[in-house]
Amino acid sequence: MREPNEHLRLARESTPSADVAGAAMSRQELADRVNAHLFEHTGRLYELDDNYVGKLERGIIRWPQAAYRDALRAVLGAATDADLGFVNTRRLQAAPVLQRQDEEPLGGEPDVKRQEFLRAAFVGVGGLLTSPSTLLDLLAPLRPSDAPKRVGRGEIEQVRGAADLLVSWGHSHGGAGVREAANAQLRWFGQLLNAQATPEVRVELHEAVGLLGHATAHMAFDACAYDDARQIFKFALACSEEVGSWHLRAKVLSSLARQEIWRGEPDLGLTYAELALVRADRLTATEQAMLHTARARALAKLGRYQDTLRAVGQADDAFAGTAPDGDPPWMGYYDAAQHAGDTGHALFDLTVQGHDTEAAPRLLAAVDGHTAGYVRSRAMSQTKLASLTMAVGDPGEAARIGLAAVDDAGRLHSRRAAMDLAELRTYAARHAGVPEVAELRHRVTTALAS
The missing domain is CATH 1.20.930 (Transcription Elongation Factor S-II; Chain A)
Known part of the structure; x- marks a missing residue:
């Protein structure tokens, strides 16, 4: 059984907060101070967050990489790694065969994991989810309600309206404030997947509920509730797979990619983006641009300079051929400003690494647009x-x-x-x-x- 790292938690809680008088240092504040220490001493930008500190305190990661340990000792005033409860589990195993979950990955392993994931994904991400009732297992247990027994286009429009409202709210206000309401909407409308419907309505219903799931998951992502977001994204992906909606599948995989890149897993993010591009011929130019920008952001985080520039070029080429009238309705957000911002974010990482790029003018175009x-x-x-x-x-x-x-x-x-x-x-x-x-x-x- 995994044991919490009480040494680290106590060290953090014994350190006063610099932001809130009389309070202990929070996980996020510790992450911010570690990032600042690393930047000051290495000149490189690190993006530790409260989720990572939580993994350390829960014992999920027992031996962080050397730079992180050095910074944590400096920030918390610890003399040794042992004072913070860090244990080199690799030294405790005579002949390890498999990497333990409590160790950070060694160099080279992410590529192997990504290739294995891709091979498995070709079978179909939602291949095991063969019925609407199975799809609902990915959501929280549902209590009986007055959901209709038969669904028509009126109910589909209601689902689409709920999804549109959540998306609009997220763009203008952020997703953290209304997550519970979004979850409740998804649980209720998710029940419609069990209702009777014609084959045509069934396809539209799965796509609409999947789109609502995507909007709900994105709100969780915006609140950095990564586990909740991943579970709901998978529900939305399963809806797309159930009825063969390539367009919704691309959108959900793009968002999964962006979440993983955001939380420090760019290799997995690259996997999701490349998986969405497996049949690029079935996607619109706008969708292809969206996915190539996701690839560019992952490649930039991985420090692959030339590959990042190539991906940005592919995104630009795809966006040059965009035809909004042919895009799915949910792609309306991906305009010139969004494209400039996404590519600018990718080039940002190259610029702070010392390369000369177009990051600044692209980000400015996004702000103005x-x-x-x-x-x-x-x-x-x-x-x-x-x-x-x-x-x-x-x-x-x-x-x-x-x-x-x-x-x-x-x-x-x-x-x-x-x-x-x-x-x-x-x-x-x-x-x-x-x-x-x-x-x-x-x-x-x-x-x-x-």
């Missing part, structure tokens, strides 16, 4: 532009951009937007003596504490 309904996308691109400028440009200009980003991001209920602000604060630390930067750091800290 996002309309009023896309507050979260505009805020996240603007925050990223501020971080980029802080890292490689003029800190005063970066502070000006960052203050505008705080105004947008501070109104959102989005954990992802908050994490981007925390990243900006990390970049700003090296210029803390600049008055405008000091004001930005104060504003960011205030926004994150609210």
Whole structure:
């Protein structure tokens, strides 16, 4: 049985918070301070978060990589790894055959796992989910309700309306505030999969419920509730597989890819993106652009410079041929601003690694191009532009951009937007003596504490 790492938890809880007077350091604050320490001492950007610290404290990971251990010791004032409960499990095994779940992966293993996943996926991701009742097993147990016994196009329009509302709310307000309501909607409408319907209605129903599942999962992702999001994404993917909806399948796999990239698993994210492109001929140009940008973001995180540029080029080529009238309705968000922001995010990672790229003009185009309904996308691109400028440009200009980003991001209920602000604060630390930067750091800290 896995044992929690009480040494690490106690060390964290014994360290006072720098953000909240009288409180102990939170998991996210510890992650932020470790990221700042690593950036200061290595010049590289790290993206540890509260989820990773939670894995350490729960004993899921017992021996983090050396750089993380060094930073954790420095931040928590520990003299040795043992003081923080870290144990090298590899040394405790005479002849290990399989990698344990409590060890971080060794170099080379992610490629093997990705290839195995791809081979299995060709059988069909939802291949074992052969009936609507089996699909419902992926959701929480349902209580009896007054769901109709037969479904027609009226019910399908209701499901689509609920999905549209959630998507719109997420774009303008963030997903963290209404997750429970979204979950309740999905549980209720999910019951319709068991109702009687004509073959044509059945296809549209699965696609509509799958789209609602995707919107619900994305709200969980935006709240960084990764396990919940992954489970609901898989439900949505199963709905698409059940009726052979290649378009919904591509959208769900794209979002799964982006979540894994966000949470520090770019190799798995690359797997999902490439899986969605297996039959690119069945997808629209806009969908292909969306997936190539996901590939680019994963490749950039993996440090594959030329491959990233090639993927951005493929995304640009695909987007040049976009025909919105032929896209599924849910692809309406992927306009020129979204494309500029997604590719700009990918190139951001290359730029902070020392390469000369078009990241800044693309991110600026995204900020200028996002309309009023896309507050979260505009805020996240603007925050990223501020971080980029802080890292490689003029800190005063970066502070000006960052203050505008705080105004947008501070109104959102989005954990992802908050994490981007925390990243900006990390970049700003090296210029803390600049008055405008000091004001930005104060504003960011205030926004994150609210």
